[in-house]
Amino acid sequence: MTRKLIKRAVLALGLGAASLTLSACDGVTVGVGYGYDPFYDSMLWNDYYHDVNVDIDIDRPDRPRPPDGRPPARPVPPIAKPPNRPPVSRPPNRPRPPVARPPVARPPIHRPAGRR
């Protein structure tokens, strides 16, 4: 009788400990978390410092102004482009020798082949 009781107690304690141990593996977090957050990203972005010219990045020199006026014309390349010629006339159609062609639809890769 006592043996049976001890057996049952050990079983119950063991099962309880096991369920506690297993449930510890499961996270307790609920919710969507911080994924895509459009408003946060937008608030990072601002054009304010373009207009006001605040010295917040001191180490950086001013950006040079681009040269005024139109850019100079591009030089002519030393090797001239070949003139457009009509394509060389094709040889007349001949009957083609029979050639083995690959199968039209191949089975996709990474797929276990069926039993043969």
Place this chain on the structure above:
Amino acid sequence: MRIQFISALAICVAFWTGGGPASADTPVTYTDNGRALFSFSVPDFWALRTGGPREIEDTELGDPRAVARVMGLRPVTDDSAWMGFVSPVGVASIDDGLRYLQDIDKFLVKDPTVTGTSTTRIGGLPARVIRGTGMRERRGVNFTATVIDLPNGRVAVAVAILRDGADPAYVDDLNAVFASFRSLQ
């Protein structure tokens, strides 16, 4: 529904200096270079994203620019309400803050329409509140942008956003955050 939100926000704005409902319970301090600027409380079951000073670059212009810490708040299980705080460097007065807001609102909402501005006090400090509506990702949004004049030549910019269809209870949470705002200088 939208009109109800606007009126609810407007009514609550009038009570910002008084205490809101006590649903904002976790105090948070905004610091810049180790200096505490202001604090506010995060409502229960809201998530806080702290961020930090960093530099971002426009890939088209190749123009890096510094960005101050942005703190974002939103309900943990919902993205229909959002609130952000930033204290930009070099923005010293409310007028500068309004210009700063003009330069970020085009990124926050599309086609913004201002429905009202008011001058008030938040946390005992002079503040300017701009309310309006706009679009974001094909959903209408209500926004409330606030510039709060902090001592020592700084401002706090706070933007609260409610998307259409958001739970009206978020208005109370947002106002509780404003009610908990305190300067720390």
